[in-house]
Amino acid sequence: MSLKEQDIVVILRLVSLGERRWSYPSLADDLFMSPSGVFGSVKRAVDCKLLDPEKKPRGSSLEEFLIHGVKYVFPPRRGGLTRGMPTSYAGPPLNSLIVQSTEHPPVWPYASGTARGYAFYPLHKSVPLAAEKDVRLYELLALVDAIRGGRAREVLIATQEIKDRLHPRKRARRFAEIAQDMLERP
Numbered sequence: 230m231s232l233k234e235q236d237i238v239v240i241l242r243l244v245s246l247g248e249r250r251w252s253y254p255s256l257a258d259d260l261f262m263s264p265s266g267v268f269g270s271v272k273r274a275v276d277c278k279l280l281d282p283e284k285k286p287r288g289s290s291l292e293e294f295l296i297h298g299v300k301y302v303f304p305p306r307r308g309g310l311t312r313g314m315p316t317s318y319a320g321p322p323l324n325s326l327i328v329q330s331t332e333h334p335p336v337w338p339y340a341s342g343t344a345r346g347y348a349f350y351p352l353h354k355s356v357p358l359a360a361e362k363d364v365r366l367y368e369l370l371a372l373v374d375a376i377r378g379g380r381a382r383e384v385l386i387a388t389q390e391i392k393d394r395l396h397p398r399k400r401a402r403r404f405a406e407i408a409q410d411m412l413e414r415p
Contacts, residue, residue: 232273234303234352235262237295237373238359239270240279244286244395245365259362261355288395295373295395296388305378308348313339314357316349318383320371321364326386335374349374369394 242260243251253271257264274280279291313336314320318327335349336342339357351357351370360367372394375387 232277232302233270235266236270236273237299237303238353238356238370239267240274240286240291241369241373242366243280244369245363259359261358292392292395295391296376299373300377303352303377305374306350308350310345311336311338311348312345313337313342313348314360315344315346316371317374317379319346321368322390323371323375323383323386327383335378349378
């Protein structure tokens with residue numbers, strides 16, 4: 230069974246939910262997809278070992294796939310100038326970490342979008358709607374887009390951000406170690 234682009238969107242929504250409970254109809258509403266489509270996505274993700282049998286994201290497997298595989302399995306499709314939602318380096322969180330160029334940014338085509346830029350087609354047509362409702366999902370999708378179609382520096386920063394979001398305890402531990410080191414310095 231092969232993954233579909235929408236499966237990545239569903240998995241990232243589960244990551245953004247964290248430990249919160251969910252149902253197929255609620256997930257479908259959140260993502261503007263059908264419940265049967267979401268069910269199929271979850272089944273494929275479990276079969277591919279990106280979700281465990283309890284349907285929770287497998288952090289290490291998912292990290293490996295997002296960083297090393299997604300750009301080959303789902304390469305970016307680009308288009309001309311359009312109105313849309315900023316993604317990749319122009320979307321959160323990278324837009325606050327990378328100095329923005331004067332070029333038109335990559336955007337998901339979306340009639341209600343706030344930016345004008347070059348089309349970077351999302352993994353699923355409902356992505357802009359779902360991203361408007363969930364900032365954490367928006368950040369994850371924009372980071373994946375940076376990995377799929379960004380330059381080396383953008384990919385490097387997006388990779389670290391993805392790791393931090395998939396393993397929040399490691400991130401907290403790393404910050405604690407840095408703080409401890411700073412306190413111990415003379």
